[in-house]
Each structure stands twice: as C-alpha cells, then as structure tokens.
Amino acid sequence: MMLLRLVPENTKINFMSVRKIAIALSAILLVASIALFAVQSLNYGIDFKGGISVEVQMEDGKAVPIDEVRQVVNDMGYVGASVREFGRQDDAMIRIERQPGDADAQGAVIQRVREELPAAIPGLTFLDGNFISPTVSEELKRDGTLAVTIAVIAVLIYIWFRFEWQFGLGAVVALVHDVLLTVGFFAVTRLEFNLSIIAAILTIIGYSLNDTVVVYDRIRENIRKFRKMPMDELINFSLNQTLSRTLMTSLTTLLALFALFFLGGPAIQGFTAAMIWGIVIGTYSSIFIASPLLLMFNLRREAMIIEDEKDDPTVDKSRPSNPFEQM
Known part of the structure; x- marks a missing residue:
C-alpha cells in the first residue's frame, strides 16, 4: 500500500545538533511569558473577573x-x-x-x-x-488552574510507570513549556482569556502528550533494537522515523483549526487561536524539548533493555504488521 509522505522516507535530520539552541530559545520565551503575565496579567473574560x-x-x-x-x-x-x-x-x-x-x-x-x-x-x-459574581469567577479561576495542574501531575505518573522516570520528567517539562507559552501568547495578543481557553489548554496537553508518547515509544523500541548505537544518534533516528507521522497529524489538525478560526465566527476564535498555537508549540516541544531532555537526564539504556523479549509485557507478539508504524 502506498502511503502519503510529507518528507522523504529515509530522512537524516540531525535534530540533536540544535538542541542547545532550541532549549535556550525556549528558556528565553518562558521567562518572557512569565514576566508578561506578572506585569500585565491576562485579558480575563467575565468568567474570571465577574x-x-x-x-x-x-x-x-x-x-x-x-x-x-x-x-x-x-x-x-x-x-x-x-x-x-x-x-x-x-x-x-x-x-x-x-x-x-x-x-x-x-x-x-x-x-x-x-x-x-x-x-x-x-x-x-x-x-x-x-x-x-466575583466569588463565582474566583472559584472558576481556581478550578481551572487546578484542572490543568492535576492533568500535568497525572501525565507525570502515567509516563513514569509506563517508561522510566527520565521519560516522565521530560514529558512533564514539555507540557509545562507548552502551557506557559500558551499563557504568554494570550498575554501578548490580549485575546480574551475565558473558560473555553482552559478547555483549549487541556486539549493541548492531551495532543502534546500523544505526540510525545509516540516519539518516546519509538525511542524505547530502538534502544532495545540498536543496543550499541550512541544515544544522541538513536534519538535522531527515532525522530526521523516518526517525523512524517508527526507532520501529517499536525498539518491535518491545523487545516481543520484554520477553517474554524476564519469561518467559525468570533465566539470560538479565542479557542481556535489557542489550539492553533498549541499544536505548533506541542509539535515543536515533542521534537526539540521532550526528546533532548532524555540526554540531559542521562537516560540509561540498561534499564530499558529486556534480554528475553518474550518476557516483555509491552510487546504484543500477536499484533499484525502495521504499515503506519513505518511512517
């Protein structure tokens, strides 16, 4: 079966060569987002200010x-x-x-x-x-913050148990990165920040997590398959293997979101603007933040290797070959 590809099949992009630049850029943007939020806050809608x-x-x-x-x-x-x-x-x-x-x-x-x-x-x-009333709006603000916090903590626990602690911490850092940059985006644009934006942020967390888990799954699989490959080369190889799938998912999602942004009317423009920004940032963070952090956290391949794959509960021996896994 012929599969549509957005990039050549055997790409060899050296993502890890720019990891320090990407992390430094993200650090600058994070500091700027926090500073903007502290200085001028957000343009809260009546959901949050009454x-x-x-x-x-x-x-x-x-x-x-x-x-x-x-x-x-x-x-x-x-x-x-x-x-x-x-x-x-x-x-x-x-x-x-x-x-x-x-x-x-x-x-x-x-x-x-x-x-x-x-x-x-x-x-x-x-x-x-x-x-x-102001009392209700304060409760909504508190509950919205609590919802985002619980979602991030749940992600940490899930990834930690499914992979290793380095993966869990890397995924959470990437999610916090996405959330804070989304807050910074609203601080800069002064778009109204209301309950629908909280829903958008939770959706962004789910999307970014899915993208990160796909990459992490491929990294874990390749650690077991290529036991002597240097870790930075292995992460590059894994990112190139999943690149077509990542771009295909992001672009098709963005097509729908742009249609909603331009044709859906003012009532949902804030929500769709947050989603568009979140998809772009989530795709960026899964490649340039979540993956390089594994090197910074000194991921040990010994903990990921199972000598007898028959004893590996994460490997489904009965599953038929899926052509989409090669994307």
Missing part, C-alpha cells in the same frame, strides 16, 4: 446587527461591552463588565438591557441574562 452576559435573538432568522447592538449598549453607558454572534447568525451574546453596586444593581442592568435594547432595535428579542 460581569453580566445577555443573550438576544433576531426574529425570522435574520442576522443580528452586531454594530447597531454595540452602539445602543454603549449609548446606555456600558462602554466597551462585547457583542458577538453566539452559535448562529440570529443569536448574539452581549458581555458587560461588572457595574458598581451589589447583585441587585447588576440585576437592574440586565432589566434595563431587556427593556431598552428590543425597543431600540425592532425584531430583537431578549432570551436570557446572567450575572457572574
């Missing part, structure tokens, strides 16, 4: 006049309100920053929008209005 969300809809399936709605809301005194399509063109979500006063004052804002907006724009109907 505020008011109102959903409206146009009758007869007509498109919501976004600019007109935004102007009316601004004229009401709520300057800077966000107005975006919400799912369909006849639905829109209005997000207003928390106004001075208690919960009753926020309820009065919702009621005012409910009365004045449909009166100013014929055919527009009010569907729902909610107030996210």
